Amino acid sequence: MAITSRGFSGRRTPADVKLPPGQYLTTDFPVLSAGPTPHIALDKWEFTIDDGTDVLRRWNWKSFRELPAKTITVDIHCVTRWSKLGTTWEGVSLDTLFKDIKTDAEYATVSSYGDYTTNLPLEDLLNKQAWIAFRFDDDDLAPEHGGPARLLVPHLYLWKSAKWVRGISLMHEDQPGFWETLGYHNYGDPWREQRYQGD
Amino acid sequence: MSAQMNYLDGNAAAGELSRIFAIDVTSAEGQCVHCGTKKRFAEARLYMQCPGVVARCCVCEHVLLRMVNVRQHVFLDMRGMTYVNLDAACSGGYASHR
Amino acid sequence: MWRIGTVVDLRDETASARTITLQVPDWPGHLAGQHVDVRLTASDGYSAARSYSIASVANPENRVEITVERLPDGEVSPYLTQELAVGDRLELRGPIGGWFVWRTEQTEPIQLIAGGSGIVPLMAMIRSRSAAGSSAPFRLLYSVREPGAVFYRDELRKRSENDHAPTVTYAYTRVTPNDWPRPPGRIGASLVAEAAWPSKLVPTCYVCGPTPFVESAAGFLSACGNSQDKIRTERFGPTGGRK
Numbered sequence: 001m002a003i004t005s006r007g008f009s010g011r012r013t014p015a016d017v018k019l020p021p022g023q024y025l026t027t028d029f030p031v032l033s034a035g036p037t038p039h040i041a042l043d044k045w046e047f048t049i050d051d052g053t054d055v056l057r058r059w060n061w062k063s064f065r066e067l068p069a070k071t072i073t074v075d076i077h078c079v080t081r082w083s084k085l086g087t088t089w090e091g092v093s094l095d096t097l098f099k100d101i102k103t104d105a106e107y108a109t110v111s112s113y114g115d116y117t118t119n120l121p122l123e124d125l126l127n128k129q130a131w132i133a134f135r136f137d138d139d140d141l142a143p144e145h146g147g148p149a150r151l152l153v154p155h156l157y158l159w160k161s162a163k164w165v166r167g168i169s170l171m172h173e174d175q176p177g178f179w180e181t182l183g184y185h186n187y188g189d190p191w192r193e194q195r196y197q198g199d
Numbered sequence: 200m201s202a203q204m205n206y207l208d209g210n211a212a213a214g215e216l217s218r219i220f221a222i223d224v225t226s227a228e229g230q231c232v233h234c235g236t237k238k239r240f241a242e243a244r245l246y247m248q249c250p251g252v253v254a255r256c257c258v259c260e261h262v263l264l265r266m267v268n269v270r271q272h273v274f275l276d277m278r279g280m281t282y283v284n285l286d287a288a289c290s291g292g293y294a295s296h297r
Numbered sequence: 298m299w300r301i302g303t304v305v306d307l308r309d310e311t312a313s314a315r316t317i318t319l320q321v322p323d324w325p326g327h328l329a330g331q332h333v334d335v336r337l338t339a340s341d342g343y344s345a346a347r348s349y350s351i352a353s354v355a356n357p358e359n360r361v362e363i364t365v366e367r368l369p370d371g372e373v374s375p376y377l378t379q380e381l382a383v384g385d386r387l388e389l390r391g392p393i394g395g396w397f398v399w400r401t402e403q404t405e406p407i408q409l410i411a412g413g414s415g416i417v418p419l420m421a422m423i424r425s426r427s428a429a430g431s432s433a434p435f436r437l438l439y440s441v442r443e444p445g446a447v448f449y450r451d452e453l454r455k456r457s458e459n460d461h462a463p464t465v466t467y468a469y470t471r472v473t474p475n476d477w478p479r480p481p482g483r484i485g486a487s488l489v490a491e492a493a494w495p496s497k498l499v500p501t502c503y504v505c506g507p508t509p510f511v512e513s514a515a516g517f518l519s520a521c522g523n524s525q526d527k528i529r530t531e532r533f534g535p536t537g538g539r540k
Contacts, residue, residue, distance in 0.1 A: 005337040183274035204508040214334035223395030241396040
């Protein structure tokens with residue numbers, strides 16, 4: 001029943017740019033958040049991997065920054081329809097963090113400082129598909145964009161790239177996170193436009 | 200650096216919530232499950248620059264209510280409030296649509 | 298429930314803000330302080346909605362006025378302030394809100410504090426008071442960047458010629474008029490203490506504007522002795538997820 005508004009077209013993307021369905025190209029970097037920006041002192045920051053019972057690995061900022069890091073350039077896609085191409089980050093690969101961890105868990109729940117969580121299959125975090133990123137565009141990652149460190153999983157919608165990441169729990173059962181429990185798609189592949197449950 | 204004030208208040212979500220609540224929600228009193236504070240919903244902190252609507256307690260910042268529109272569905276989570284007390288008299292005949 | 302309004306008038310308030318008058322045949326009426334949600338839909342079905350306070354007083358012609366400020370990176374406000382033409386139609390939902398409202402039955406002193414475009418719902422209250430012939434004591438503290446940013450400037454000046462009009466104190470944050478007694482700057486505790494009703498009169502206060510402005514103004518009102526339940530706030534800000 002909605003009427004069409006004459007002359008309104010929302011945001012436009014140049015015709016020659018290939019984006020996932022329903023996305024538009026942005027050159028700025030929108031800040032989206034479901035809550036206040038946490039401010040975590042680096043001397044208190046830590047990142048853990050646990051299996052639900054035991055902490056398997058723990059890093060503080062110093063030991064985390066001693067890990068080998070990579071500079072990567074990726075496209076990112078937000079479920080609110082903006083895409084940003086060719087973004088450059090520096091981060092530690094999840095393959096590095098999971099080195100020597102043996103598990104038969106198939107799922108991961110990612111937790112942030114604050115109360116945000118998201119879930120994904122463990123295999124989507126491995127094989128050069130995910131990083132814990134601490135620099136963006138040649139600068140320390142700003143708090144409003146998830147600094148000191150955020151998860152980056154560019155092949156899925158950006159809500160899976162949890163800001164202010166604090167840990168990953170290995171799960172035997174998939175546990176839908178903050179947005180997944182409220183109607184968003186459990187997996188979130190932008191190229192199959194998996195925005196919502198049932199897509 | 201001052202706290203980043205990236206929130207609005209309950210008034211900003213009232214239009215969306217009017218899809219669910221027949222009575223004006225901004226003047227409703229609610230209690231936060233986490234800290235027990237009782238406030239008008241108009242005083243809640245609303246985070247709307249995200250893939251849904253998230254209302255948080257203005258005292259402790261715990262989530263009071265979350266809402267997402269998915270096509271013709273509305274997903275609603277109100278676990279963060281012990282109760283909501285809506286006063287039909289506050290709608291005054293003009294404050295609610297129907 | 299969305300209604301359709303037809304644009305019947307457009308009036309520039311400042312270089313970046315425009316008042317849009319809509320005729321809404323089935324409008325149920327509204328109270329001062331309430332707002333509408335406006336929805337735009339592109340031909341591909343994409344839609345965007347934003348909230349705007351109603352500036353006008355309910356009237357038998359079912360005309361509803363909103364004043365929209367153009368945001369530099371906005372998605373909707375540039376369309377509403379530059380593209381929209383008389384005869385175009387808009388979808389609106391409302392009126393919305395039962396808390397940030399002034400009812401003509403209220404007789405207590407009213408303290409209004411506006412930051413920038415936060416003046417819109419407060420202006421509806423001023424207009425409503427006048428239309429109802431109310432003698433409720435009103436004061437307005439109106440903070441803007443510079444003289445050219447004042448909405449409803451001529452109307453406020455005209456109203457001030459009347460003895461029963463609200464007392465208006467202007468505060469300029471960047472550029473003041475010539476011979477202005479105060480240097481430009483954000484409102485502070487002392488200005489609020491000086492310009493607002495004394496808290497012992499137990500005024501009902503309405504504060505509207507961007508979130509940081511509202512937090513600080515409400516804080517000053519509180520510091521003056523006004524209790525929390527006497528301070529009503531409405532925060533304006535982006536909802537489109539842009540930065």
